[in-house]
Amino acid sequence: MRPQRIALVTGANQGIGFALVEGLAARLDSSDLVLLTGRDPGRVAEAVERVSGIAQVQGRVLDVTDTAAVNALAAELTAQYGGVDIVIPNAVGPLTPDRPQAEQADTFVAVANGGTHAVLRAFGPVLRPGGRLIVVASSFGTLDNLDPKLHPLFADGRSLDQIEAAVDGWLAAIHAGTAEDEGWPGWINTPSKVGQVAAVRAYAATRREADLANGTLIASVCPGLVRTRASLPWFDDFSQAREPAEAVQPILDLILTDQVDPTAYGELVRDGKVLPWLGRFAR
Numbered sequence: 001m002r003p004q005r006i007a008l009v010t011g012a013n014q015g016i017g018f019a020l021v022e023g024l025a026a027r028l029d030s031s032d033l034v035l036l037t038g039r040d041p042g043r044v045a046e047a048v049e050r051v052s053g054i055a056q057v058q059g060r061v062l063d064v065t066d067t068a069a070v071n072a073l074a075a076e077l078t079a080q081y082g083g084v085d086i087v088i089p090n091a092v093g094p095l096t097p098d099r100p101q102a103e104q105a106d107t108f109v110a111v112a113n114g115g116t117h118a119v120l121r122a123f124g125p126v127l128r129p130g131g132r133l134i135v136v137a138s139s140f141g142t143l144d145n146l147d148p149k150l151h152p153l154f155a156d157g158r159s160l161d162q163i164e165a166a167v168d169g170w171l172a173a174i175h176a177g178t179a180e181d182e183g184w185p186g187w188i189n190t191p192s193k194v195g196q197v198a199a200v201r202a203y204a205a206t207r208r209e210a211d212l213a214n215g216t217l218i219a220s221v222c223p224g225l226v227r228t229r230a231s232l233p234w235f236d237d238f239s240q241a242r243e244p245a246e247a248v249q250p251i252l253d254l255i256l257t258d259q260v261d262p263t264a265y266g267e268l269v270r271d272g273k274v275l276p277w278l279g280r281f282a283r
């Protein structure tokens, strides 16, 4: 029998995060534990009620912008279980077309990027051998979505601290009104996703050999276009969109396979295929 597995998903009370919890609950064993986390106690409790599955599911309040809370949960799970096996930073803040994006950028980036950095730093070190740390990003996160003059900020070889500083610099440019002149895209989701994928690449590069030796996978994923609160205001055509429960299946396949494909390590994966970091600039 397998030892008990501990899984955790952030931003899991709705959308893709909720579907990931449901999928893990269905595909893990009855001795395994899935933590459904979210920022609001009422929404977390209500979501836990809606999950049916085989594994145990527990709700936990975790606001990913609260780095001390992220660190405390990692320490608590390590003390109680000796570490974690599956960690999925997935949370994203609401972004509405009704207000200027500059007004929404601080919160949006704090959740998507600050949350990802906090989870990588807190949970990466306590991921057990054979574990999975999979950031839900997007195909908007390949580097070719940015102006080439911005590429050095996120290039391979940069550290997680340097990626974080690049994201902070972009936010500062938004507030100074210089972002457009510097070449940053107007839709803040794009640099945010590039920052997430770059953060995963930077962190994964520090531990690639050890992880591949013991079957651990760190990667980012794109779920494709999925009908959720986050996507609905931004796209007109949902004819090709998937429902969350369907969209998460390839992500769960990546997580639950026993054999890690080394070509996926540190990369952005969509439907089981690696998306080249440099996109159309890739040779």
Ligand SMILES: NC(=O)c1ccc[n+]([C@@H]2O[C@H](COP(=O)([O-])OP(=O)(O)OC[C@H]3O[C@@H](n4cnc5c(N)ncnc54)[C@H](OP(=O)(O)O)[C@@H]3O)[C@@H](O)[C@H]2O)c1
Pocket (backbone or CB within 6 Å): 010, 011, 012, 013, 014, 015, 016, 017, 037, 038, 039, 040, 043, 062, 063, 064, 065, 090, 091, 092, 093, 094, 111, 136, 137, 138, 139, 222, 223, 224, 225, 226, 227, 228, 229, 230, 231
């Ligand atoms: N939907 C798509 O088409 C699509 C495509 C590509 C990538 N993605 C990515 O997939 C991920 C999930 O997106 P989604 O579409 O499922 O979004 P969603 O339905 O809007 O769900 C976002 C989740 O994040 C939570 N959240 C917000 N702020 C938080 C905070 N400070 N701490 C913890 N949780 C917080 C939300 O909680 P509340 O309910 O309390 O607000 C909610 O549970 C995101 O990274 C998104 O960028 C989505």
